[in-house]
Amino acid sequence: MSKTLSSPLTLGTPAPKFKLKDTNSSFEYSYDELKGAKGTLVFFICNHCPFVLHVMEEIIRIANDYRVQGLGIIAISSNDILKYPQDGPELMTEFAFKHKMEFPYLYDENQEVAKAFHAACTPDIFLFDVQDNLFYHGQLDDSRPGNGIPLSGSDLRGAIDAVIYNRTLASPQKPSMGCNIKWK
Template identity: 40%
Template sequence: MVLLYSTEPQLNSALIPFNLKGVDGKNYSEKDFENARALVIIFMCNHCPYVKAVIKRFVDFQAKYIDKGVRLVGINSNDAEAYPEDSFENMINFYNEWKMNFPYLVDETQEVAKAYDAQCTPDIYLYDSKGLLKYRGRFDDNWQDETKVKVRDLENAVELVLQGKDVDFKQMPSMGCSIKFKSL
């Protein structure tokens, strides 16, 4: 397991188009979320301990914010040949095991992860209703123990975006396992 941090965000950059298959068999693109008041894209996978530690928090977060027009999308870009735990079949199992309430998509070609410059799992991007990047960083300040969380970074950012305000606090990078890119 290689620990990586997300890179410096290019705030106010436009949402990058994608068209990926979900574990439910449907294809999803950014257009499916154009009515969202905020869109959270999470690059994630099945096997990373950092993701496993926070996946329930993602599910709880979506349940809390769905009625406010906030949508989450999970994208798995890992090389499933080298990491079979991240295969599409295992994505379906992971989705069901965690009772995920947001689309979980496979980026088999890894083109979407590269376009976003995604580095780690989880790597979190928050876009406003205009499709502009407002936040890229960690979910909260304690990935290991939810009971010790003092700062809920993503929640604070979403609340500001829903109020039409800029995220005015220091954005701390996500940290997690490296995205497992295919060898050339």
């Protein structure tokens, strides 16, 4: 399993705009249609990455906890499906159903959205404030597959609370770590 860190990105960077097909509904959605009244969380994930599989339970808990508070939740897969067919749109639909994802799971076929976000790994986590400026780009928590640290989502939850309640983020942002995005 390849370990790749998320790329550094300047806080305050505006959210890239996009329109992608949702594999859960077959509708196309733009960022503006999915953003939340209190902020927007964008996850770059895929179906097969052991880092993503390790954190999916906590991602679902976070989505369920914060969606009702006005946070928009968006998951995007950008992997090359010719080399990694297990990440194709049909299997994304199955993955979303299996994990009870009640938020869009968008397919970035040409990888332009991943490039616009400077996404590097799965999971790669971006939290935008109500003005659609990057507030947090970092890890879920210190847990990794096999390191024995239980999932808590503490780093991301702290950042989301800061966005929702208009607070500053006191702790430093540690990069996310996961499998590299499978580029064409």
